Amino acid sequence: MSHDLPALSVLDLVPVRSDQTTGDALAATRSLAQVADDLGYRRYWLAEHHNMPAVAATNPPLLIAMVAAATSRIRVGSGGVMLPNHAPLVVAEQFALLEAAHPGRIDLGIGRAPGTDQLTRYALRHGTQGQGAGGDDPVNLFPQYVADVMSLMSAEGASMSVAGRVHPMRATPRAASVPPVWLLGSSDYSARLAAEKGLPYVFAHHFAGQGTAEALELYRSSYKSSAAHPEPQTFLTVNVAAAATHEEAERAALPQLLSMLALRTGQPLTAQRLVEEAEAVEVPAEHAGLLRAMAARWVIGNADSARSRIAELAGEYGVDEVMVHPVAGALAGTAADISPAREETLRLLAK
Numbered sequence: 386m387s388h389d390l391p392a393l394s395v396l397d398l399v400p401v402r403s404d405q406t407t408g409d410a411l412a413a414t415r416s417l418a419q420v421a422d423d424l425g426y427r428r429y430w431l432a433e434h435h436n437m438p439a440v441a442a443t444n445p446p447l448l449i450a451m452v453a454a455a456t457s458r459i460r461v462g463s464g465g466v467m468l469p470n471h472a473p474l475v476v477a478e479q480f481a482l483l484e485a486a487h488p489g490r491i492d493l494g495i496g497r498a499p500g501t502d503q504l505t506r507y508a509l510r511h512g513t514q515g516q517g518a519g520g521d522d523p524v525n526l527f528p529q530y531v532a533d534v535m536s537l538m539s540a541e542g543a544s545m546s547v548a549g550r551v552h553p554m555r556a557t558p559r560a561a562s563v564p565p566v567w568l569l570g571s572s573d574y575s576a577r578l579a580a581e582k583g584l585p586y587v588f589a590h591h592f593a594g595q596g597t598a599e600a601l602e603l604y605r606s607s608y609k610s611s612a613a614h615p616e617p618q619t620f621l622t623v624n625v626a627a628a629a630t631h632e633e634a635e636r637a638a639l640p641q642l643l644s645m646l647a648l649r650t651g652q653p654l655t656a657q658r659l660v661e662e663a664e665a666v667e668v669p670a671e672h673a674g675l676l677r678a679m680a681a682r683w684v685i686g687n688a689d690s691a692r693s694r695i696a697e698l699a700g701e702y703g704v705d706e707v708m709v710h711p712v713a714g715a716l717a718g719t720a721a722d723i724s725p726a727r728e729e730t731l732r733l734l735a736k
Contacts, residue, residue, distance in 0.1 A: 389692070389696050390692055390695060390696055390699075390707075390734070391620075391695070391696070391699040391704060391705050391706050391707050392427045392705060392706040392707075393426050393427065393695075393706070393707055393708075393709060393734060393735065394426055394427045394428035394429065394430065394460075394620070394706060394707070394708040394709070395417070395418075395421045395426055395428065395429045395430070395708065395709060395710075395711065395731065396430050396431075396432065396464050396591065396622055396708050396709070396710040397414055397417065397418070397429065397430070397431050397432070397442065397710075397711075398431075398432045398434060398440050398442045398710070399411065399413075399414045399431065399432075399440065399441040399442040399448065400439055400440060400441075400641075400657045400724075401438070401439050401440065401441050401656050401657060402439075402640075402656060402657045402658075402659060402714070402715055402721075403655070403656040403657065403658055403659055403662060404659060404715070404717075404719070404721050405656070405721050405722075406721070407441050408722075409721040409722045410441045411441065411448075411451070412722035412723070413722055413723050413724040413727075414431075414441075414448070414451075414452065415451065415452065415455045416722070416723050416724070416728065417711070417724055417727055417728055417731070418452045418455060418456050418459070418461075419455060419456060420728045420731050420732065421456075421459055421731055422456035422457060422458055422459040424731055424732065424735040425735065426459055426731065426735070427459070427460060427706060428459065428460040428461070428462060428492060428708065429452055429456070429459050429460070429461050429462075430461075430462045430463060430464030430465075430492065430494060430708065431445045431448040431449060431452065431461075431462075431463060431464060432445070432463075432464050432465070433445050433463065433465065433466055433467050433470075433496070435502075435505045435506075435509065436502060436504075436505040437654060438654050438655055438656050439644055439654060439655065439656050439657040445463035445464075445465070445466050446463070446466075446476075446479040446480065446483060449461050449462065449463065449483055449491065450483060450486070453483065453486070453487045453490060453491070458490075459490070460490050460491070460492055461487070461490055461491060461492070462491060462492025462493060462494050462564070462567075463492070463493060463494045463495075464494045464569065464587075464622075464708075465493075465494030465495050465496040465567070465569040466493065466494065466495055466496065467496050467497070467498060468495050468496065468497065468523075468527060468530050468531065468534070469497060469510075469522075469523035469524045469526075469527060469530070470506065470509045470510065470523075471509075473530045473533035473534045473537065474533075474537055474554070474556070476493075476495075476534050477533070477534045477537035477538045477556035478537075478556045478557065480493045480534075480538060480556075480564050481537075481538045481556035481557035481560055481563075482557060483564070484538075484560070484562055484563060484564045485557060485560070485561070485562075488561065488562050489562060491564040492564055492565055492567060493534070493564045493565070493566050493567065494566075494567040494568075494569050494587065495531060495534070495566060495567065495568055495569065496568075496569040496570065496575075497524060497527045497570065497574065497575060498571070510523070527578075528578055528582075531566070531568070531578070531582070532582075534566070535563075535566055537554060537555065537556040538556045538557075538560060538563050538564070539560065539563055540559075540560045540561075540563070542554055542555030542556070543555070565585060565613070565614075566584055566585075567579075567584065567585045567586065567587055568582075568584050568585070568586050568587075569586075569587050569588075569589060570586070570587075570588060570589065570600070571588065571589040571592055571596075572596070572600070573596075573599070573600050573603050576588065576600045576601070576603045576604040577603065577604075577607065579604055580603070580604050580605075580607040580608045580609060580617070581607070581609060582609075582611070583608070583609050583610055583611025583612075583613070583614050584611070584614060585614060585617075585618040585619065586604050586617070586618075586619050587619060587620060587622060587708070588600040588601060588604075588619070588621075588622075589622060590621050590622050590623060590702075591622040591623055591624045591708075591710045592622075597621070597702060598701075598702060601619060601702060601703070601704075604617060604619065605617045605619075619704060620704045620705075620706035620707060620708055621698055621699060621702050621704045621706070621707045621708065622707075622708045622709075622710060623683070623684055623695065623698060623707055623708070623709055623710065624638075624641070624682075624683040624684065624709075624710045624712045625683065625684040625685075625691060625695070625709040625710065625711055625712065625730055625734070626638035626641075626683070626684070626685045626711070626712050626713040626726075626730060627684070627685075627686065627687065627688055627691040627713070627729070627730040627733040627734055628687065628713065628726065628729065628730075628733070629687060629688075630687055631685070631686045631687055631690065634685045634686050634687065634691070634713070635680075635685055636660050636664070637660060637712075637713035637714050637726045638680065638683060638685045638712055638713065638714070639660060639663040639664065639714065640657050640658045640659065640660060640662070640663040640714035640715075641657065641712035641713075641714060642663075642676055642679055642680055642683075642712075643658060643663050643666055643668075643676075644657055644658075645679055646668070646672055646675060646676050646679070649675060649679075650672055650675070657714060658714070659714065659715055659716065659717050659719075660714050660715065660716050660717070661716065661717045662717075663714065683712070684698075684709075687733075688733035688734070688736060691730075691733065691734060692733075692734055692736075695707050695709070695734065709730070709731075709734065711727040711728075711730040711731060712727075713726035713727050713729070713730050714726060
């Protein structure tokens with residue numbers, strides 16, 4: 386990769402297009418990950434979202450296992466596991482096994498948001514209205530859950546005191562290495578917690594679009610050094626569509642822009658449209674400004690302009706790594722098991 390760019394990584398939500406099955410979307414993700422691996426990208430992270438018609442990234446550990454097995458070098462991780470949805474022991478067991486299978490290549494990114502609607506959250510948490518053990522809301526227990534996951538994954542493990550006896554508990558029998566834990570967020574809550582615990586931190590710039598500088602400054606200025614991470618560590622996440630020309634990139638970005646517009650305005654969600662389907666959509670006049678504002682925060686353009694903008698953003702936010710979310714859609718007639726425009730975005734950025 387060119388020296389004028391920061392290190393590049395990839396965020397994947399495993400989008401499902403209107404011409405794809407879930408199996409097709411998974412095949413396209415495998416192909417995209419292999420492209421990223423071959424091009425020298427640093428990480429490949431997979432999100433957690435539930436009950437969405439355009440997103441197949443419902444289970445990061447399973448996806449990480451698939452992607453890590455299909456690649457040879459790139460770090461593979463979660464961007465992120467939404468910890469309040471899961472028992473800490475289960476998450477610790479999953480990532481301890483992933484790290485044992487692919488030592489030195491696994492990242493555990495942890496988020497606090499539900500990643501879904503209220504009804505699905507209710508189902509994920511066993512119909513308990515979001516309440517955890519003892520009736521506490523798992524969101525309020527997030528700091529303890531993070532600490533529990535880290536303790537359980539460690540070689541020493543954790544212990545529980547029950548009826549006057551101490552019982553050892555480990556995520557895996559003999560951990561030789563532990564995946565680094567990253568805290569993810571779109572507010573200042575996780576920035577404060579990551580700084581307090583001496584953990585790496587990522588602000589969801591690709592989703593929030595604002596508040597990034599403030600969150601990163603809060604994290605850096607209040608960071609408490611830890612043995613594993615003496616210095617604060619962070620990077621930037623950015624939505625990117627790159628193509629041979631700016632016009633082609635704008636066309637390619639439109640399906641994802643319309644999906645995000647529907648999400649922001651409470652409209653029915655659908656599978657991701659093909660480019661031609663997106664171009665046939667009439668955007669209501671009252672939503673046109675929001676659509677333009679979102680597009681302005683994304684990186685959309687030809688190779689030179691996209692690379693230049695990413696370098697500018699890295700300098701603006703003081704990061705040496707940018708995680709790109711390749712949002713380019715597909716044209717009608719594209720083979721269902723690949724995403725050529727997303728792959729081309731990665732290739733153009735890496736030149």
